[in-house]
Amino acid sequence: MPVLFPKYIRLQGCLPPTLVNRTSILARIIEHLKADTVFLTHLHSDYFVGLPEIYLNGRAQGRATPIRVFGPQRTKDMMDHLRLPSDADIRFRSIEDKSFGRPQNIQGAEVMALDIEEGIVLQKDGVAVSAFLVEHKHVKPAFGYRIDYIGRSIMVSGDTEPLENLVKHAAGVDILIHEVMSPALIQLLEK
Numbered sequence: 001m002p003v004l005f006p007k008y009i010r011l012q013g014c015l016p017p018t019l020v021n022r023t024s025i026l027a028r029i030i031e032h033l034k035a036d037t038v039f040l041t042h043l044h045s046d047y048f049v050g051l052p053e054i055y056l057n058g059r060a061q062g063r064a065t066p067i068r069v070f071g072p073q074r075t076k077d078m079m080d081h082l083r084l085p086s087d088a089d090i091r092f093r094s095i096e097d098k099s100f101g102r103p104q105n106i107q108g109a110e111v112m113a114l115d116i117e118e119g120i121v122l123q124k125d126g127v128a129v130s131a132f133l134v135e136h137k138h139v140k141p142a143f144g145y146r147i148d149y150i151g152r153s154i155m156v157s158g159d160t161e162p163l164e165n166l167v168k169h170a171a172g173v174d175i176l177i178h179e180v181m182s183p184a185l186i187q188l189l190e191k
Contacts, residue, residue: 036063037122039129040071041158042142043078051079056086059108060093066110070121070131072141079113116143126150132169134160144169 035058040048048071055067069079090109114121122129128148136142136159146155146169155170157178170176 035067036065037068038070039121039131039145040069040075041134041144041156042072042136042139043074044139044159048078052082052086055082055111056089059090063108065107066112067108069111069113070116070129071113072143073115076113076115079111083111118143130169132165134158134166135163136160146170146173 035054038051038054051069058067069075071078086109094106094109116131118131118133120128121131126149130146130148131143132146134142134144134157139159142158142160144155144157144160144166146153153173154175154177155173157166157176159179160166
């Protein structure tokens with residue numbers, strides 16, 4: 001039987017919609033933007049470049065709660081700096097909301113970012129999200145995540161090399177999503 005995780009769970013690289021398949025259904029994109037919780041595995045730009053889209057347009061699409069961003073050390077700094085250049089946009093859109101008689105959604109423009117460590121990082125509505133350290137060459141710390149919900153579990157590795165900590169946290173999961181790179185591509189990138 002399929003297990004549906006609560007809609008606020010989003011575990012992925014945050015790519016901007018322009019990089020996503022343009023045939024995606026608009027409703028799916030809007031639901032994606034309404035996510036109020038994001039988990040970052042590490043702070044490479046290809047993993048967070050879409051955060052401004054989720055942050056700003058999620059508020060415009062009706063997210064009425066602050067966006068929560070969990071990630072490695074410096075995540076809070078990054079999100080604090082994202083908020084600064086967004087202030088003008090938020091003010092302009094709040095004025096538009098007021099002039100069109102829409103409720104002003106100030107809470108949706110707030111950010112709650114947390115620099116995490118290994119262990120349980122979120123428990124809500126029966127969902128437990130645990131972060132565990134992975135080995136990502138030159139990027140420290142980097143995390144994988146395990147989500148447990150009503151007797152089912154999913155683990156996402158993030159970018160990593162094989163290691164015992166990953167095997168330990170993958171024990172008993174129902175679904176393992178593991179990033180891989182071709183050895184040939186790695187050799188090409190190292191040149």
